[in-house]
Amino acid sequence: MSDHNDQHVDNPHKSFIALVADLAAISGPDGLTLREIRDRLDERAFGLMILILAIPCLVPALYGVPQIVGIPILLLAGQMLVGRVEPWLPEAILKRRVTKAWLERMADFATKRMGWLERLSRPRLRIFAEGWAERAAAFFMILATLTIVLPMTNTVPSVALSLLSVGLIQRDGLFVAAGATVATAWATALIIVGVGFFVGAGWAVSLIARFGG
Incomplete structure (x- = not known):
């Protein structure tokens, strides 16, 4: 168990780029464990950890990585949704x-x-980046992550995750709202496409049965 008395005190005015740069600067030759990263980030750990996981998924038509990072993103967003203060990850992952x-x-x-x-x-x-809004943002993060794991559809939901994460880190309600909009629009578009595919497939099958029988 980590010693919380030795944790770094977060500076809420420091930007997310500075936070990422700090992690690289303080890391030793062997890097940092996820536990050390989590403890270093303090109150903005949820947003920055999700951002770090989402950044590689911004690469278009990526396969494999989104399916891997989707699980810890869901774990982190789920904890935000229920109001957990500090991110929890299994000990094996923290190490x-x-x-x-x-x-x-x-x-x-x-x-x-x-x-x-x-x-x-x-x-x-x-008001859109703190308190109850963090739980709302977590819901939209989960929505985006559920679509990020689909093959070849990772870029748009990754943009949504990035906007939501940056919004929470920077306390920018406009970014949170933009990320929620992108996540909702993308999920809606996928549902429409999916319904259209199944309706079209059913229509094609009925035509084949009628004229091919």
Whole structure:
């Protein structure tokens, strides 16, 4: 069990890019365990851990990785939904080590590719980014994750997860609302496509039965 008295005190004014850069900077030659990362992030651990898991899934038509990271994202979002304060992960996962090279790549990606998110996001509409809104955001994270694990459909729900995560980290209610909108629209689109496919398949089968019999 980690010693909470030794935990880093989170600076709520520090941006998510700075947080990722800090993780790379403080890591030793062997990197950091997920427990060390969680404890370092303190009150914004949920948002940043989900963001870190979602970033690799932004690559279009990715297969394999979304199906792997989807499970811990669901675990984390589920805990947010029920109001848990500190992220819980199985001991075996907490002991897993993230290499220094991977942390440095994450910091480099965040600095070069996600700077626009940081520039656009800021504390605003906080009623949509704190308290009850965190649980609502968790629901939309779960919705996005349930679609991220589908083959070849990972980019759009990953954008939703990134917007939701950044919104919670930066206390930006506008980003949270945007992420919820993207997640809902994408899930709705997939449902419409799925229903259309099954209706179309049934129609095709009935035509074959009528004219081919």
